Amino acid sequence: MSRLPLLLLALSILLMNSAVQAEKADQDKPIVLEAEKVSVNDVQQIYDLNGQVLLIKGSIVITGESGHIQVDPEGYEFVDVKGSADSTASFRQRKEGIPDEYMQGRGTQLSYNAKTEMLTITGDASLRRSLNMQMLDQLQGWKIEYDDITERYRVTPPADAKPEDLPLARAILSPRRKATLEK
Structure with a gap:
């Protein structure tokens, strides 16, 4: 029963060091939006999407069933996308400097803050880092947060979860030395 908080703490500490950052060129790319229905408020820079949502910005690709995007006065996007009962929301982004290295995530809902470069995936969440289609790191749990800056x-x-109801958080991590040498 007390094992779960200790496991989550240990997992958080183990995962604090990653060797890559998001592709900085994505910041200057236009947003391409596709959905069955799109509502645009250009004055307030708010976009609501419903049905087969696809958002592309540079190497970032986000999919889901419904989405809400708000752009702040500085031009940073705040994206919130939800999956449906039949499909999950997904996120994929190429990492800076290393060809064919990607961060990919799935869950019931995902939020991405382009200003802070924070990705949050909730509801049967998974996130993985891959290089040349080979999995380097993989995480699973109820909620995953990935801070690309730190x-x-x-x-x-x-x-509000009870310890007996929780699935354990799980991580598979490649040794950093090996992952660095393979790049």
Whole structure:
């Protein structure tokens, strides 16, 4: 029963060091939006999408069933996408400097803050880092947060969860030395 909080703490500490960052060129790319229905408020820079949502910005690709995007006065996007009962929301982004290295995530809902470069995936969440289609790191849990600026992962349970109801957070991590040498 007390094992779960210790496991989550240990997992958070182990995952604090990653060797890559998001592709900085993505910041200057236009957003391409596709959906069955799109509502645009150009004055307030708010976009609502419903049905087969696809958002592309540079190497970032986000999919889901419904989405909400808000752009702040500085031009940073705040994206919130939800999956449906039949499909999950997904995120994929190429990493800076190394060809064919990607971060990919799936879950019931995902949020991406382009200003802070924070990705949050909730509901049966998974996130993986791959190089040349080979998995380097993989995380699973109820909620995964990935901070690309500080290069940290964090896997947490729901706030109101009982320890006996929780699935354990799980991580598979490649040795950093090996992953660095393969790049």
